[in-house]
Amino acid sequence: MGAAQTADVIKTTDSFDDISSDxxxxxxxxxxxxxxxxxxxxxxxxxxxxxxxxxxKKKLGEEKIYKYFTVARRSPDxxxxxxxxxxxxxxxxxxxxxxxxKDEVYTNLY
Ligand code: SF4
Numbered sequence: 001m002g003a004a005q006t007a008d009v010i011k012t013t014d015s016f017d018d019i020s021s022d023x024x025x026x027x028x029x030x031x032x033x034x035x036x037x038x039x040x041x042x043x044x045x046x047x048x049x050x051x052x053x054x055x056x057k058k059k060l061g062e063e064k065i066y067k068y069f070t071v072a073r074r075s076p077d078x079x080x081x082x083x084x085x086x087x088x089x090x091x092x093x094x095x096x097x098x099x100x101x102k103d104e105v106y107t108n109l110y
């Protein structure tokens with residue numbers, strides 16, 4: 001299995017007890033980027049995350065982006081492009097406390 005395919009294997013990590021400094025968390029990687037996605041309704045947008053190393057792909061090869069509120073769940077078994085920003089344990093714990101629980105719509109005021 002190639003590296004790109006391997007990175008597509010994403011698991012859900014729901015418990016704080018599962019958080020390990022040995023695991024890969026996309027949210028803790030420099031390549032995981034927060035982006036705005038226009039809803040098509042005026043100045044409203046939603047938050048999405050993308051892997052700027054190009055490791056998130058759909059079956060047909062198009063880029064896959066995820067809803068921001070799911071970012072803490074992105075945990076591939078391996079990733080040749082993983083560049084951690086530090087020990088993930090505290091970071092992921094805090095992130096899970098502050099993430100929205102569902103996809104939310106924001107309004108751009110500018
Ligand atoms: S490079 Fe790998 S670890 Fe980093 S965000 Fe992309 S898939 Fe996740």
